[in-house]
Amino acid sequence: MQAFADLFNALDQTTSTNAKVAALTDYFETAADPDKLWCIALFSGRRPKRAVTTTRLREWAAERAGIPLWLFEETYPIVGDLSETIALILPDATRQTNRTLSDWMGEILSLTPADEDTRKEAVLDAWDCLNTTERFLFNKLLTGGFRVGVSQKLMTRALSRATNTEESQMAHRLMGNWTPETTTFHDLIHAQDTEADKSRPYPFYLAYGLEDAPEALGAPSDWQAEWKWDGIRGQLILRGGTHFLWSRGEELITDRFPEFARSVDFLPDGTVLDGEVLAWHEHKPLPFSELQKRIGRKTVPKKLLKDAPVVLRAYDLLEHAGEDIRDKPLAERRARLETLLADIPPEAAVIPSPVVPFNNWQTLTDIRETSRDAHAEGLMLKRLDSPYLAGRKKGDWWKWKVDPLTIDAVMIYAQSGHGRRANLFTDFTFAVWNNGELVPFTKAYSGLTDAEFRKITAWVRKNTLQRFGPVRQVTPEHVFEIGFEGIMDSPRHKSGVALRFPRMLRWRHDKPASEANTLDDLKALMP
Amino acid sequence: MRADPVLTFTDRGIYCPAGDFYIDPWRPVDRALITHGHSDHSRWGHQHYMATEAAAPVMHHRLGDVSIQTTPYGAKTQIGGASVSFHPAGHIPGSAQIRIEVGGEVWVVSGDYKPEPDGLCESFELVPCHAFISECTFGLPAFKWAPQSVVSEEINAWWAANAAEGRFSLLGAYSLGKAQRLMSLLDPSIGPILTHGAVEATNEVLRAQGYPLPATTRVTGDLDVKAHTGGIVIAPPSAFGTPWAKKFGRAATGFASGWMRLRGVRRRRAADRGFVLSDHADWTGLNDTIRATGCEKVFVTHGYTEIFNQWLLSQGYDSAIVATEYTGEGADTDDVAEVD
Numbered sequence: 131m132q133a134f135a136d137l138f139n140a141l142d143q144t145t146s147t148n149a150k151v152a153a154l155t156d157y158f159e160t161a162a163d164p165d166k167l168w169c170i171a172l173f174s175g176r177r178p179k180r181a182v183t184t185t186r187l188r189e190w191a192a193e194r195a196g197i198p199l200w201l202f203e204e205t206y207p208i209v210g211d212l213s214e215t216i217a218l219i220l221p222d223a224t225r226q227t228n229r230t231l232s233d234w235m236g237e238i239l240s241l242t243p244a245d246e247d248t249r250k251e252a253v254l255d256a257w258d259c260l261n262t263t264e265r266f267l268f269n270k271l272l273t274g275g276f277r278v279g280v281s282q283k284l285m286t287r288a289l290s291r292a293t294n295t296e297e298s299q300m301a302h303r304l305m306g307n308w309t310p311e312t313t314t315f316h317d318l319i320h321a322q323d324t325e326a327d328k329s330r331p332y333p334f335y336l337a338y339g340l341e342d343a344p345e346a347l348g349a350p351s352d353w354q355a356e357w358k359w360d361g362i363r364g365q366l367i368l369r370g371g372t373h374f375l376w377s378r379g380e381e382l383i384t385d386r387f388p389e390f391a392r393s394v395d396f397l398p399d400g401t402v403l404d405g406e407v408l409a410w411h412e413h414k415p416l417p418f419s420e421l422q423k424r425i426g427r428k429t430v431p432k433k434l435l436k437d438a439p440v441v442l443r444a445y446d447l448l449e450h451a452g453e454d455i456r457d458k459p460l461a462e463r464r465a466r467l468e469t470l471l472a473d474i475p476p477e478a479a480v481i482p483s484p485v486v487p488f489n490n491w492q493t494l495t496d497i498r499e500t501s502r503d504a505h506a507e508g509l510m511l512k513r514l515d516s517p518y519l520a521g522r523k524k525g526d527w528w529k530w531k532v533d534p535l536t537i538d539a540v541m542i543y544a545q546s547g548h549g550r551r552a553n554l555f556t557d558f559t560f561a562v563w564n565n566g567e568l569v570p571f572t573k574a575y576s577g578l579t580d581a582e583f584r585k586i587t588a589w590v591r592k593n594t595l596q597r598f599g600p601v602r603q604v605t606p607e608h609v610f611e612i613g614f615e616g617i618m619d620s621p622r623h624k625s626g627v628a629l630r631f632p633r634m635l636r637w638r639h640d641k642p643a644s645e646a647n648t649l650d651d652l653k654a655l656m657p
Numbered sequence: 658m659r660a661d662p663v664l665t666f667t668d669r670g671i672y673c674p675a676g677d678f679y680i681d682p683w684r685p686v687d688r689a690l691i692t693h694g695h696s697d698h699s700r701w702g703h704q705h706y707m708a709t710e711a712a713a714p715v716m717h718h719r720l721g722d723v724s725i726q727t728t729p730y731g732a733k734t735q736i737g738g739a740s741v742s743f744h745p746a747g748h749i750p751g752s753a754q755i756r757i758e759v760g761g762e763v764w765v766v767s768g769d770y771k772p773e774p775d776g777l778c779e780s781f782e783l784v785p786c787h788a789f790i791s792e793c794t795f796g797l798p799a800f801k802w803a804p805q806s807v808v809s810e811e812i813n814a815w816w817a818a819n820a821a822e823g824r825f826s827l828l829g830a831y832s833l834g835k836a837q838r839l840m841s842l843l844d845p846s847i848g849p850i851l852t853h854g855a856v857e858a859t860n861e862v863l864r865a866q867g868y869p870l871p872a873t874t875r876v877t878g879d880l881d882v883k884a885h886t887g888g889i890v891i892a893p894p895s896a897f898g899t900p901w902a903k904k905f906g907r908a909a910t911g912f913a914s915g916w917m918r919l920r921g922v923r924r925r926r927a928a929d930r931g932f933v934l935s936d937h938a939d940w941t942g943l944n945d946t947i948r949a950t951g952c953e954k955v956f957v958t959h960g961y962t963e964i965f966n967q968w969l970l971s972q973g974y975d976s977a978i979v980a981t982e983y984t985g986e987g988a989d990t991d992d993v994a995e996v997d
Binding site: 144198201 | 800918967
């Protein structure tokens with residue numbers, strides 16, 4: 131575990147990409163295979179489920195530290211992280227152990243089916259032989275909350291260096307439906323496994339947001355435009371007579387969307403499509419909130435299946451007749467996609483996402499303004515001769531979203547953040563005017579600079595009217611411009627509306643609270 | 658029984674009615690007894706100051722030509738009906754706890770204190786008392802310090818690794834106290850020790866008093882940077898990211914403070930490394946000290962006062978909170994308490 135803790139510290143202590151890759155490469159060159167496998171799993175989001183409830187962990191930690199539970203609970207929000215709080219309050223370890231990362235992971239997995247006394251004994255025992263960083267990691271792994279500031283991309287790069295494998299090939303190897311319990315380091319990285327290959331998705335190609343005017347992209351005839359849908363990115367795989375659906379977060383979501391089961395009847399084996407999963411009704415997308423009802427459910431009740439049926443709006447073809455065609459230019463992939471989907475019936479739940487024709491950038495700029503009418507959140511621009519790359523790369527694909535809807539709102543509640551933002555007030559509730567009263571309508575967390583967060587934090591401390599646990603009611607004084615992507619009816623909310631992707635665009639120092647917008651202004655933005 | 662308590666708590670600060678003086682007051686008063694030279698304790702504008710002989714030079718350096726009556730540690734001075742003495746607090750060079758005795762009853766104001774000896778400043782002295790007014794900057798069970806020797810090894814290893822790569826190490830520390838403590842922990846065989854002007858100005862004052870500081874080089878405009886490659890630069894954190902810091906190229910940055918115990922704060926600092934090194938008592942130090950004074954009454958101030966007070970009450974102490982000007986909101990003072 132010490133080697134993994136050292137790796138974690140090295141990654142945590144630097145913001146340099148090179149230093150991070152170097153630390154990872156070093157680990158992959160020196161660690162034992164089972165530890166490397168777990169390291170890859172953890173850094174690609176394959177964490178085991180929570181083995182012990184956090185309530186129990188708090189009790190056990192307070193007991194071992196000899197402090198009352200209330201003192202633990204007061205300390206936790208100041209530290210900002212439960213695993214860290216536990217690691218910090220416990221007495222120093224009384225002995226040492228040379229158990230490795232994979233030993234500990236095995237131990238953690240064995241706790242899930244164990245009874246509570248066994249769990250407690252094992253956890254206290256672990257705490258007693260680990261140092262502070264190791265304990266922190268152990269707690270994170272135990273509670274299923276392990277995250278680290280390293281992208282899968284960097285991990286993949288380090289692994290490809292350590293094993294002398296090409297990076298995109300490595301990225302592909304790491305995809306798919308594996309866990310450290312179902313494979314070995316050798317099988318995953320070096321061996322060919324046809325059964326695993328069958329379900330293995332291609333790494334998604336991700337676009338950057340377009341910042342400059344589209345004119346900077348050159349000739350319009352080099353580009354293809356498509357609507358940018360507000361659903362979830364999905365990769366539909368038809369291989370070996372069966373189908374698999376992957377989300378962009380590399381989660382296998384086949385069972386959540388039974389609509390696609392019939393696609394095997396209409397599409398040939400050896401087909402992989404990239405597209406957007408959307409809730410779909412009468413030839414148009416339903417609001418994202420309808421799709422959201424489906425995302426969290428592993429099994430889907432009949433009624434929901436009827437109320438919020440989904441389709442895949444396919445916009446790219448990655449594998450055709452069993453052949454990986456990602457290297458072929460977009461124009462060719464598109465042509466093949468259209469041929470493939472030309473006569474597909476509605477039951478297949480796969481619809482081609484249309485190309486948006488345009489002759490010059492001005493036309494496209496005008497079209498983009500109509501995105502909301504098209505139930506889209508903007509446009510995608512893709513270079514016609516571009517291959518399908520892996521990961522987020524600049525140059526060939528751009529997302530060109532419509533400007534967000536905006537409203538000026540008054541901050542009325544503040545709450546401190548977590549982790550890096552613990553002790554800074556970063557989570558705010560905003561209100562608009564309605565008949566002389568301020569009605570809360572959204573929360574927002576992001577959009578301000580660290581300096582602004584520090585400034586508002588100092589202000590909140592001096593202007594707290596009331597406390598409700600961690601939440602503070604503050605003097606309604608500061609106005610913020612809130613940006614959001616959409617607005618829907620919501621009987622569950624006091625204001626009667628719910629926003630999509632709300633965030634703070636700027637702090638309106640120039641506006642007093644009395645000049646913030648009204649609830650009527652807000653409702654006027656509804657489609 | 659006496660009518661007045663030995664000390665009272667006013668909107669100007671801690672006040673002794675028997676001696677008609679204040680301790681570390683935050684508004685101008687006639688007579689102020691000062692625990693140590695940090696600006697939140699030693700403020701500008703009082704008529705008459707009293708401090709230890711060791712603290713006075715830095716106070717003059719910071720406050721200018723003010724009237725300071727000095728006293729050696731441990732010597733008793735009668736002020737009105739109060740007998741007053743200063744005792745080492747182990748916080749920074751010259752820092753003191755102030756003991757006030759009136760009619761046989763002893764109260765002690767801790768100021769800021771650190772029980773662990775650091776080899777530079779006068780070591781903390783335990784002063785038995787009836788009432789103890791204790792800071793609690795780090796009055797949470799999450800704050801526990803490793804021994805200084807462990808942290809100094811970490812810092813020297815970090816410096817040596819950077820030096821081996823031909824990089825400067827930029828170590829952030831407050832100009833008075835932490836900066837000098839860090840210097841005294843450094844291993845000069847690794848490379849040259851450079852200082853920011855603000856730090857060096859304090860060094861000069863302390864060297865003249867005889868505090869053992871290693872040889873340092875002040876960073877000036879015409880410094881031959883190349884000749885000092887691999888050196889460590891001690892600077893106030895405010896100098897990070899300024900044009901001043903640019904001359905050191907891609908220096909490794911570090912910061913030493915008790916707050917570095919928290920990962921969130923460490924990451925927010927945007928320094929490469931955070932070393933957990935504080936000039937205040939940790940959770941264990943606070944609890945042990947309070948117990949060892951044998952006090953019957955505790956007043957807590959500066960820090961997580963609400964939580965720490967509740968803890969002391971639950972441990973059977975007769976405890977209360979002293980409000981300071983910056984409203985004692987325990988959980989929130991962390992960003993403000995820069996002077997650590």
